[in-house]
Amino acid sequence: MVMSAVVEEAVMDAPYGVAEPVRTIEHAAEEINGSFSLTDVSVAYGAETVIAGVNMLVPTRAVTALIGPSGCGKSTLLRCLNRMNDEIGNVRVGGTITLDGLDIYQKSIDPVDLRMRVGQVFQRPNPFPMSLYDNVAFGPRTQGVRKRDELDAIIEEALKDAALWDEVKNHLKKHAFELSGGQQQRLCIARALATKPEVLLMDEPASALDPISTQQIEDTIAELKNMVTIVIVTHNMQQAARISDQTAFMLRESMDQPAHLVEVGETKRMFTNPDDRRTESYITGRFG
Amino acid sequence: MSTRTRRANTARTIEAFMKLVTGACVALVVLTAVFILGKIVVSGLPGISLDFIFAKPAMGMRAGGIFPIIVGTLMLVTLTALLVLPLGIMAGIYLAEYAPKNLLTRIVRLSIANMAGVPSIVYGLFGLAVFVLLMQIGKSMLASALTLTCLTLPVVITSTEEALRQIPSDIRQAALALGATRWRAIYKVVLPAAAPGIVTGSILGLSRAAGETAPILVTGAAFFLPTLPDSVFSQYMSLPYHLYVLATQVPNVPPEVTWGTAFVLVAGVSIVSMFAAGWRSVQRRKVKW
Amino acid sequence: MKVTPTDMAGRHLGRTTRRRAAEAVVRTLVYAAGLLSIVILLAIAVFLFVEARRSMSEVSLGTMLTSTQWFPTGTPKIFGFLPLIAGSLMVTAVALVVFVPIGIGAAVYISEFSAGWFKEGMKTVIEFMAAVPSVVYGFLGVAVLIPWVKETFHLTSGMTALTGGLVLGIMSLPTVISISEDALHAVPDALRQGSLALGNTRWQTIYKVVVPSASSGIFAGVMLGLGRAIGETMAVLMLTGNAAVIPGSVFESVRTMTGTIAAEMGEVVFGGLHYSVLFSVGLVLFAITFAINLAADLVLERQRKRWRR
Numbered sequence: 001m002v003m004s005a006v007v008e009e010a011v012m013d014a015p016y017g018v019a020e021p022v023r024t025i026e027h028a029a030e031e032i033n034g035s036f037s038l039t040d041v042s043v044a045y046g047a048e049t050v051i052a053g054v055n056m057l058v059p060t061r062a063v064t065a066l067i068g069p070s071g072c073g074k075s076t077l078l079r080c081l082n083r084m085n086d087e088i089g090n091v092r093v094g095g096t097i098t099l100d101g102l103d104i105y106q107k108s109i110d111p112v113d114l115r116m117r118v119g120q121v122f123q124r125p126n127p128f129p130m131s132l133y134d135n136v137a138f139g140p141r142t143q144g145v146r147k148r149d150e151l152d153a154i155i156e157e158a159l160k161d162a163a164l165w166d167e168v169k170n171h172l173k174k175h176a177f178e179l180s181g182g183q184q185q186r187l188c189i190a191r192a193l194a195t196k197p198e199v200l201l202m203d204e205p206a207s208a209l210d211p212i213s214t215q216q217i218e219d220t221i222a223e224l225k226n227m228v229t230i231v232i233v234t235h236n237m238q239q240a241a242r243i244s245d246q247t248a249f250m251l252r253e254s255m256d257q258p259a260h261l262v263e264v265g266e267t268k269r270m271f272t273n274p275d276d277r278r279t280e281s282y283i284t285g286r287f288g
Numbered sequence: 289m290s291t292r293t294r295r296a297n298t299a300r301t302i303e304a305f306m307k308l309v310t311g312a313c314v315a316l317v318v319l320t321a322v323f324i325l326g327k328i329v330v331s332g333l334p335g336i337s338l339d340f341i342f343a344k345p346a347m348g349m350r351a352g353g354i355f356p357i358i359v360g361t362l363m364l365v366t367l368t369a370l371l372v373l374p375l376g377i378m379a380g381i382y383l384a385e386y387a388p389k390n391l392l393t394r395i396v397r398l399s400i401a402n403m404a405g406v407p408s409i410v411y412g413l414f415g416l417a418v419f420v421l422l423m424q425i426g427k428s429m430l431a432s433a434l435t436l437t438c439l440t441l442p443v444v445i446t447s448t449e450e451a452l453r454q455i456p457s458d459i460r461q462a463a464l465a466l467g468a469t470r471w472r473a474i475y476k477v478v479l480p481a482a483a484p485g486i487v488t489g490s491i492l493g494l495s496r497a498a499g500e501t502a503p504i505l506v507t508g509a510a511f512f513l514p515t516l517p518d519s520v521f522s523q524y525m526s527l528p529y530h531l532y533v534l535a536t537q538v539p540n541v542p543p544e545v546t547w548g549t550a551f552v553l554v555a556g557v558s559i560v561s562m563f564a565a566g567w568r569s570v571q572r573r574k575v576k577w
Numbered sequence: 578m579k580v581t582p583t584d585m586a587g588r589h590l591g592r593t594t595r596r597r598a599a600e601a602v603v604r605t606l607v608y609a610a611g612l613l614s615i616v617i618l619l620a621i622a623v624f625l626f627v628e629a630r631r632s633m634s635e636v637s638l639g640t641m642l643t644s645t646q647w648f649p650t651g652t653p654k655i656f657g658f659l660p661l662i663a664g665s666l667m668v669t670a671v672a673l674v675v676f677v678p679i680g681i682g683a684a685v686y687i688s689e690f691s692a693g694w695f696k697e698g699m700k701t702v703i704e705f706m707a708a709v710p711s712v713v714y715g716f717l718g719v720a721v722l723i724p725w726v727k728e729t730f731h732l733t734s735g736m737t738a739l740t741g742g743l744v745l746g747i748m749s750l751p752t753v754i755s756i757s758e759d760a761l762h763a764v765p766d767a768l769r770q771g772s773l774a775l776g777n778t779r780w781q782t783i784y785k786v787v788v789p790s791a792s793s794g795i796f797a798g799v800m801l802g803l804g805r806a807i808g809e810t811m812a813v814l815m816l817t818g819n820a821a822v823i824p825g826s827v828f829e830s831v832r833t834m835t836g837t838i839a840a841e842m843g844e845v846v847f848g849g850l851h852y853s854v855l856f857s858v859g860l861v862l863f864a865i866t867f868a869i870n871l872a873a874d875l876v877l878e879r880q881r882k883r884w885r886r
C-alpha cells in the first residue's frame with residue numbers, strides 16, 4: 001500500500017513524543033488530522049497470531065466500518081489503534097501504525113498521550129459510577145482542566161455533540177446509572193468527545209441497544225464525522241451501509257491461520273459491487 | 289416391588305432423621321449465640337449508666353466508671369486504622385490491579401492467608417521483640433497499634449482485593465481509553481466505586497482488633513492508670529484487657545461492674561461489625577453492574 | 578494544520594514526564610505494600626527465632642522436648658515443653674470433638690435444607706459469634722461454665738481442660754461453619770440434580786455426592802478451626818487453671834502454650850533466659866499453626882480451581 005503524500009510529509013517532521021495538539025474549546029475545524037495508516041499489521045495473543053498482513057488507510061473526517069464474522073479480530077484491530085491491547089498483557093503487535101505520520105508504537109510514545117487523541121466507545125455502555133457531569137469531566141480533568149467555567153463549557157459542548165444535552169441539561173448531577181441504556185451510551189460518547197479526540201473508535205456501539213436508541217446513535221455518528229475520524233466495528237450490514245464512507249472486510253478463513261483483510265474500499269461500491277466473492281457472500285449473509 | 293418400597297421408605301426415614309440431626313446442630317449454634325447475647329445483655333445492662341460510661345474507675349476499679357478505658361480503646365483503634373488502612377488498601381490494590389500471574393503473587397497470597405492464621409499471642413511476641421524492644425518504642429500505645437496493624441493487615445488486604453474485583457473491568461478500560469494513567473483510573477474511578485466494600489471490610493477487621501487482648505497484653509496495655517494517655521508513647525488502658533483484669537485479677541469486683549464492662553465491649557464491637565456487614569450486603573444489592 | 582514540535586516541548590511534554598514519574602512512584606509504593614505480607618511473615622519467623630536463640634543454647638533440646646516439668650522460676654529452672662504441648666493438644670482435642678460434628682452438621686443444614694432468608698439470618702448469627710472478643714468468651718466461661726463443670730462432674734475445681742476445650746470449640750464454630758458452608762455452596766447444582774434424577778433422596782445425594790465433592794473445603798474449614806483453637810489465648814488462660822502438669826484426663830487442669838506466654842511474659846526480665854524460652858514456645862506455636870494453615874490454604878486453592886467455571 002502506498003502512503004499518501006500527506007502522510008509522507010508528516011513522517012518527515014514527526015516530532016519525538018506524541019504530537020499532542022493544543023486545542024481550544026471550539027474544536028479547530030480547519031485542523032486536518034486524525035488519519036491512520038496501517039502497514040503489514042499483525043497481532044498475536046501469546047503464540048497465536050490472530051491477525052496478519054493488514055494494510056489500510058483510515059481517512060480523516062470519515063466513517064470507516066470494520067466488518068467480518070465473529071472472532072475474526074475486529075475488536076483486536078480496533079484496540080491496536082489506541083494501544084488498548086497494551087493493557088491486556090501477552091499481546092504483540094507487529095507492522096507499523098501511524099497516526100498523522102507518527103508511529104504510535106515507537107518507544108517514545110506514551111499510550112496515555114495517544115489515548116487522549118484517540119477515544120473509544122465500548123460495546124456495552126460503561127459509564128463511571130458517578131454523576132453525569134463527573135463522567136464527562138473525567139477526560140478534561142485528566143488533561144489538567146480545573147477551572148469550573150472551562151469545564152462547564154467543554155461538558156456542554158460534548159453533550160450537545162453526543163445529542164444528549166437537551167435530555168440531561170437540568171440533571172447533570174444525576175447518577176449516570178439512572179439513565180437508560182441508550183442515554184448511557186450517548187453519555188459514553190460525550191465522555192469520549194470531551195477529551196477532544198481526533199479519532200473515535202467504536203466497538204459495536206449499538207449492539208446492546210434497542211432500535212430507537214440505535215437510530216439515535218447512528219444520527220449522532222453522522223453528525224460527528226464532520227469533527228472526528230470514526231472507526232466503527234459493526235455486525236449490522238445495513239448499519240455499515242448507512243453510516244460508513246469506507247468499509248474494511250476482515251476474515252479468518254480457518255482457525256489455524258490468522259485473519260486478514262479481504263477488501264477495503266468505498267462503502268457504496270463494496271455493497272453494490274464488491275471485488276471479492278467472499279465479501280459478496282458475507283454481505284449478502286451467506287456466512288458469518 | 290415391596291422391597292423397593294421398603295427401601296424407599298427407609299431412605300425417607302433416614303433423610304428425616306438426618307434433617308433432624310443437622311437441624312439440631314443449627315439449633316445448638318443459634319441457642320449458644322442467643323445465650324451469649326442474652327446473658328451479656330441481661331447481666332450487663334443493670335450496670336450501664338451515664339456515670340459508668342463517663343466516670344473514672346474508683347476503689348481499685350471496683351466502682352466508678354470505665355471512661356479512660358473506653359477512650360484508650362478508641363485511641364488505640366484509631367491509631368491502628370491510621371496505620372493499617374493505607375498499607376492494607378495499597379496491598380489490596382496491588383493484588384487486584386497490578387499483581388502479575390506468577391509464583392511471587394501466589395506466595396504473596398499464601399503469606400496473607402497464613403498471616404490471618406498466626407495466633408494473636410505470637411503477634412504479641414513479635415511486637416514485643418520488634419516494636420517495644422528493638423525499635424525502642426517501649427510498651428506504649430504506638431507499639432500496640434503497630435502490632436495490631438500486622439494482625440489486621442490480612443483482613444484489610446483481603447477485603448480491599450475482593451471489593452476491587454467486584455468492579456467490572458470495563459470501567460477501568462473506559463478510564464484508560466480516555467487517557468488516564470493506570471493509577472488515575474484506579475484512584476478516581478475504581479477505588480471510589482469499591483469504597484463501600486473496602487470500608488466495611490476494614491471496619492470488620494478493626495472491630496476484631498479492638499477486642500484483641502493477648503497482643504496488647506505484652507506490648508503496652510496497662511493494668512491501671514490514673515490518667516488518660518497523653519501521647520502515643522504512653523501506656524493506656526483498654527476494654528478487653530480491663531475485662532480480663534476484672535474477671536481474673538481483682539478480687540471482689542461487684543458483678544455489675546464486670547458485666548457492664550463486658551456489655552460495653554460486646555455492644556461496641558458487635559454493633560459496629562453488624563452494621564458494617566449489613567451495610568455491605570445492602571450496597572451489594574443496590575449497585576448492580 | 579499539523580502539530581508543531583514546539584507545542585509539545587511546551588506544556589505537554591512536561592506533563593508527560595511528570596505523569597510518568599508519578600506513575601512510577603505509585604507503582605513502586607503499591608508493589609512494596611504488596612510484598613509487605615511476605616516481609617512481615619518472614620520477620621515474625623526470624624524474630625521469634627532470634628529471641629529464642631539464647632534458650633536454645635542454654636537449655637538442651639533434650640530437656641525441652643522430653644522433660645515433663647515446667648518450673649520457670651524454681652531452682653533449678655526446668656523448661657520442659659511437654660506439659661504445655663500436652664495441654665494445648667488436650668484442649669484442642671476437646672474443641673475438635675465439639676466443633677467438627679456440630680460445625681459440619683450445621684453447615685450441611687444451612688446449605689442443603691434451608692431457605693434463603695434462613696441462610697441470611699444464620700450469616701448474622703455466625704458473624705455475631707465471630708465478632709465476640711475472645712476475652713468475653715473467657716469471661717462467660719468463668720461466670721457460667723466453670724461452676725457448671727464443677728458441679729456436674731463433682732470436681733474440686735471447674736478449671737479443666739474440658740472447660741477450656743468446650744469454649745474453644747464454640748469459638749471455632751463460626752470459622753468451620755462459614756468455610757464448610759461456602760464449600761457446600763460451591764458444589765454445582767447440576768451434580769445434585771443428577772443424583773436426584775437417579776432416584777436418590779436428598780440425604781443420599783448429600784452424603785454420596787455433595788459432601789464428598791466439598792470434602793476438601795470442609796477439611797480446610799476444620800483445619801482453620803483447629804488453627805484458631807490452638808492459637809487462642811485468653812479463653813484458655815482464663816478457664817484451664819494453668820497447672821503445668823501432663824494431664825491424665827480432661828477433668829484436670831492444664832497449661833497451654835499460649836496461656837503460658839500470656840501469663841509469664843509480664844514477669845520475665847527482657848532478654849533473659851525465661852524470656853527467651855517463651856519465644857521458643859512461641860516458635861513452636863508458630864510452626865504448628867503455620868503448617869496447619871498452609872495445609873488448609875493449599876487444599877482451599879485446589880478446591881477453588883476445581884469448580885472454576
Ligand SMILES: Nc1ncnc2c1ncn2[C@@H]1O[C@H](COP(=O)(O)OP(=O)(O)OP(=O)(O)O)[C@@H](O)[C@H]1O
Nearest residue numbers: 045050068069070071072073074075076077088235
Ligand atoms: N485477551 C485475549 N487473549 C487471547 N485471545 C484473545 C483475546 N481477545 C481476543 N482473542 C482472540 O482473538 C481473536 C479475535 O478476537 P476479537 O475479539 O478481536 O474478535 P471480533 O472480531 O471482535 O469478534 P466479535 O465480533 O465476536 O466481537 C479470537 O480468536 C479471540 O479468541
Ligand SMILES: [Mg+2]
Nearest residue numbers: 074075076203
Ligand atoms: Mg468484538
